[in-house]
Amino acid sequence: MLKLLIVKTSSLGDVIHNLPIIADIRAHYPDIEIDWLVEASFADIPKLHPAVNQVIPVALRRWRNALFNRKTWQEIGKVKRQLAQQHYDIVLDTQSLLKSALLTCFTHGNKHGFDKNSAREPLASFFYDTTHQVSRSQQAVALNRALAAKAFHYPTPSTLPDYGIRPSTQLDLSFDAPYLNAPYIVGLHGTSRDSKLWPTAHWINLGQKLAEQQLNLILPWASAAELQRAQDIANALKNATVLPKLSIAQLASVISKAQTAIGVDTGLSHLAAALNIPTIAIYTDTNPELTGVSAGAYAPAVNLGNIQKPPSVAEVFQAFIMLPRKP
Secondary structure, eight states: OOEEEEEOOOOHHHHHHHTHHHHHHHHHOTTOEEEEEEEGGGTHHHHTOTTEEEEEEEOHHHHTTOTTOHHHHHHHHHHHHHHHTOOEEEEEEOSOSHHHHHHHTTOOEEEEEEOTTTSSSGGGGGGOSEEEOOOSSSOHHHHHHHHHHHHHTOOOOOSOOOOOOOOOTTOOOOSOOGGGGSOEEEEEOOOSSGGGOOOHHHHHHHHHHHHHTTOEEEEOOSSHHHHHHHHHHHHTOSSEEEOOOOOHHHHHHHHTTOSEEEEESSHHHHHHHHTTOOEEEEESSSOHHHHSOOOOSSSOEEEEEBTTBOOOHHHHHHHHHHSOOOO
């Protein structure tokens, strides 16, 4: 039995973009055993994939801010010992950053990654035993699938990606949510940069149009600023509800029951597509050509807007009307 360690630590969207390589690899090596090295804050994502055997969390973001803390080095030592106990046939670093390449030094196995002309940080390529040239002028999901194909010597897939994750049916949401029993749209309004936001007034206008369709708008949040925005939207509408703060696994469960997801340039929009929810992604400050939401094999996705070209409410609502909804 082959053993594979995937090294893809962050960010949320990048981790989700990497999921389809599992189905691709298992189509050729059905008995392969797969572990995944990932940033602890995103560990919920590979845990949702039934083919991932072991998720090994790291905390690079926290460690680098506390290098002189004894606990940091204790945690690093624990990860090193955990990796030392395993021998992998292939260690596949799809992140191609110096930080991810350094992590491969803790592993036992043939280390594969992008070559210096393909890696996001060329120095990373010097840490791999085997490097592969892959064109970076392709969407992120396709890029990861192409690298995996080269590492495992099978043709690059041309099929739509199968993300393969399943939300937990046993997950306790820990709050009373009768409004989740009615048809709803999940509005993913929060993102990492203000320049990626869609105006609050646009969300309110969209919510009013959804009310005409007798649909509720469910609003998650992850920070104080996002909570305030969600409350501002909900206070202006009769059909909007602000969720309590949820983990990624809990959000996956909520998103998986939505008819449609409408979101800005955020990892949660990618999560919706990975959960086979029809998804509309709104871009205002980035080009979706390379990092936009990639439709999976079981549900459509639409990317609207571009750098300094945010879509109008009318454009988003028209896309919503045209998009099939999950029953």
